[in-house]
Structure formats: structure tokens, C-alpha cells
Amino acid sequence: MDMTEIPxxxxxxxxxxxxxxxxxxxxxxxxxxxxxxGLPGGGLDWGATPQDDIPREIExxxxxxxxxxxKYPSYFFTNKKPxxxxxxxxxxYAYVVYEVSLKSLDFSPSDECVAIDFVDRDSLPRxxxxxxxxxxxxxxxxxKHIM
Numbered sequence: 001m002d003m004t005e006i007p008x009x010x011x012x013x014x015x016x017x018x019x020x021x022x023x024x025x026x027x028x029x030x031x032x033x034x035x036x037x038g039l040p041g042g043g044l045d046w047g048a049t050p051q052d053d054i055p056r057e058i059e060x061x062x063x064x065x066x067x068x069x070x071k072y073p074s075y076f077f078t079n080k081k082p083x084x085x086x087x088x089x090x091x092x093y094a095y096v097v098y099e100v101s102l103k104s105l106d107f108s109p110s111d112e113c114v115a116i117d118f119v120d121r122d123s124l125p126r127x128x129x130x131x132x133x134x135x136x137x138x139x140x141x142x143x144k145h146i147m
Contacts, residue, residue: 011078011092015050016041016132017058017066017100018074025142026118029125029133030061033111038130039097040113050098058100062116063108068101075139079131095132099145 016039019028029037042057044050050073055066075097080090107116119125121137 011094013044014042014093014095014132015044015053015057016095016097017054017069018097018136019100019102020145021118024145024147026120026123027136027140029117029119029129030113031115031117033114034128036128036130037117037125037133039095039132039136040100044096050096054098054100058102061110061112063110064105065103066100067103068099070099073097074099074144075136077132077135077139079135081131093132095135097136 017028019040020026021028028040030040031037040058040061041054042061044053045056048056051069051071054069058064058066073096076095077097078092078094080092083089083091105116107113109115117125119133119137120140120142124133124137
């Protein structure tokens, strides 16, 4: 292949939290004020580590305290979303999913999080679910998370 034929690539890196329920068989998703379900976390800031960024994102989204972020990711996947400014173009995202423990689930609602729920592949909401949740649901294996 000629190097001029290789498309220009760019991925927005997002570090997101895998918060498990008590039985470690379901994971936490959050609902924003527009009704969309997603994973807690967000774009990795330049120079930050996921261990720094995930607690900051969860504090901003839910006013919750993170007490543990795994050293290594549990899952990794990519997908693309249409650009808001130009739906004909897409932005590729790389999601790096780290297991996280929270001090409590007593969250304060914000624009980014008005509701939370624990789900698995069989109990996902039927509409307004971001691809990141669908991708994690496909890959999620509770047997990987037995203590």
C-alpha cells in the first residue's frame, strides 16, 4: 500500500469508569439531562493519567468520591460518533475502561448525571443508549471481576 493511501487518523481518548454492583454482575451507567445513558468518565486531559482524570470527571458529573482506580484497564474499545458541527464527518473515540470503587452512591444530580442504574447485557435501557454502553455490555464478563 502506498503511504499516501493511508487515511489520516485521530482518536479522542476517553477514560471511563467501570463501577460494579455489590454482586459484581452489573455495571453503572449514568443518564444525562437530555435522556442519554452513558458511562461515567470522559475525555482524558492532556498530561493526565486515568487515575487522575476519572476521579475528577466523577466528581464533576455526580459529586461522588472515588476511593480506588485500577492500575490497568479492564476493557478497551473504539467507536465513532458524528460531529455535532458536521454530521457528515465522524470523530473516532477510544474508550479505556478502568474498574473504579466509589465511597458511596449518594450522588448529586447535574446536567451530566440526573440518574444512575446498574445494568448488564440483558437489562439495558431500550433507547438513548450511547455506543460506549452497548460496546461495554457486549464485552462485559462478570467472571473477570470475581474477587
